[in-house]
Every structure is written in C-alpha cells, then in structure tokens.
Amino acid sequence: AQTVTQSQPEMSVQEAETVTLSCTYDTSESDYYLFWYKQPPSRQMILVIRQEAYKQQNATENRFSVNFQKAAKSFSLKISDSQLGDAAMYFCAYRSFGGGADGLTFGKGTHLIIQP
Amino acid sequence: EAGVTQSPTHLIKTRGQQATLRCSPISGHTSVYWYQQALGLGLQFLLWYDEGEERNRGNFPPRFSGRQFPNYSSELNVNALELEDSALYLCASSLGGMELNEKLFFGSGTQLSVL
Numbered sequence: 001a002q003t004v005t006q007s008q009p010e011m012s013v014q015e016a017e018t019v020t021l022s023c024t025y026d027t028s029e030s031d032y033y034l035f036w037y038k039q040p041p042s043r044q045m046i047l048v049i050r051q052e053a054y055k056q057q058n059a060t061e062n063r064f065s066v067n068f069q070k071a072a073k074s075f076s077l078k079i080s081d082s083q084l085g086d087a088a089m090y091f092c093a094y095r096s097f098g099g100g101a102d103g104l105t106f107g108k109g110t111h112l113i114i115q116p
Numbered sequence: 117e118a119g120v121t122q123s124p125t126h127l128i129k130t131r132g133q134q135a136t137l138r139c140s141p142i143s144g145h146t147s148v149y150w151y152q153q154a155l156g157l158g159l160q161f162l163l164w165y166d167e168g169e170e171r172n173r174g175n176f177p178p179r180f181s182g183r184q185f186p187n188y189s190s191e192l193n194v195n196a197l198e199l200e201d202s203a204l205y206l207c208a209s210s211l212g213g214m215e216l217n218e219k220l221f222f223g224s225g226t227q228l229s230v231l
Binding site for chain 1: 149151157159164174206208210218219221222223224225227
C-alpha cells in the first residue's frame with residue numbers, strides 16, 4: 001500500500017514571500033500521479049497542481065510549482081508571491097496510474113498561514 | 117456546469133442513530149468516492165462506486181455502507197452511530213468505466229456530528 005507523509009503540520013509565511021511545503025511518499029509502483037489539493041475554510045478540496053511520475057519536467061501552474069524527485073520519492077510544493085487567499089490546508093495525494101481502487105491516498109495536511 | 121453537490125451540509129445525530137448522506141456527481145461522471153476527514157487524521161478512503169457497482173471499500177466497519185443509483189448519484193449510510201464517527205464526509209467524482217482517470221473533483225462535504 002502507498003503512504004504519503006507531510007511532515008509540517010503548520011507553516012507560516014509573510015504575504016508576497018515564497019513558501020515550500022514538503023511531501024514524501026512510499027510506493028513500489030513506477031507509474032503514478034501526484035497531486036496537491038487546497039482545502040480553504042469552505043471545506044471543498046480544490047486541485048492546485050498535478051504531476052505525472054513518468055514526466056521528468058516539474059509541473060507549474062502560475063504561482064504554484066512542484067519539485068518532483070522521483071528517486072527520493074519527494075514532491076514539494078512551492079508557492080511564490082504568497083497571497084492572503086492562499087491560506088488553507090494543503091494536502092499532498094497519490095494515485096496509482098491504473099486509476100487506483102482507493103482513488104487518492106492523502107497525507108495528513110499542512111496548515112498554511114499567510115501573515116499580512 | 118454544476119460541480120459535485122452534497123447534502124445535507126450539516127447533520128446532527130445521537131449515538132445509535134443512523135445517518136444518510138447524499139452526493140450528486142458532476143454530469144457525465146460515473147465514479148463516486150467517499151472519504152472521511154476526521155480531525156487531525158487527514159482523509160481516509162471509505163467507498164468507491166463505479167457504474168452502479170461497489171468496487172472497493174476502505175478499512176471501515178460494515179455499519180458504513182452505501183449505494184449508487186442509476187443516475188450515478190450516491191448515498192452513504194452510517195448505522196449505529198458512534199461518537200468517533202463525527203467527521204467531515206467528502207464525496208468526489210470522476211470519469212469512470214473505460215474512461216476512469218486520475219482527476220477527482222470534490223464536493224464541499226457533510227459535517228456529521230454525533231452527540
């Protein structure tokens with residue numbers, strides 16, 4: 001079974017600064033997907049960014065980018081120019097390439113605080 | 117296009133009662149997943165339905181059950197409620213069947229409180 005670990009329960013950053021959220025995972029599979037989801041106080045899980053394991057290039061979505069290190073099984077999220085609206089819980093998630101009978105396997109989350 | 121909708125938003129029950137939670141997937145999605153998000157525990161996989169059939173269930177007791185209807189909406193039932201069942205229950209949908217893929221879209225959840 002796959003596991004996802006987020007070692008930072010809480011992170012704090014000044015508005016406009018850059019912050020990096022860490023995620024490691026354990027799997028014996030070679031093909032899979034990795035995700036970062038954001039959960040604001042509205043509770044809805046919002047997809048931030050997605051990475052396919054067979055792609056070496058790191059995914060980027062505007063101010064959000066990842067550092068995917070497949071050999072190290074590491075998948076960190078970098079948020080540049082932090083904004084107040086980025087404050088939320090962030091979850092790292094894993095999904096098997098074949099679809100995955102469990103859907104997504106999630107880490108326990110990192111609470112991101114943005115200081116004005 | 118409507119997203120994944122869940123009802124009710126909040127549900128308060130007492131120990132021993134039954135709770136029924138409902139989920140309507142995005143139009144065209146045939147796969148529905150249920151997750152439990154208890155405080156401090158992240159999201160735990162509960163059930164997966166695809167094209168009307170239960171495909172997989174997580175490590176939860178049998179009093180957690182559900183079904184998927186012909187229109188692909190889904191219902192989660194929790195019998196004999198216990199205090200530790202208090203949690204946010206999230207539903208997610210995706211393309212299913214032969215189009216099963218990795219993108220899950222989530223609803224805003226049902227907050228179940230057991231007193």
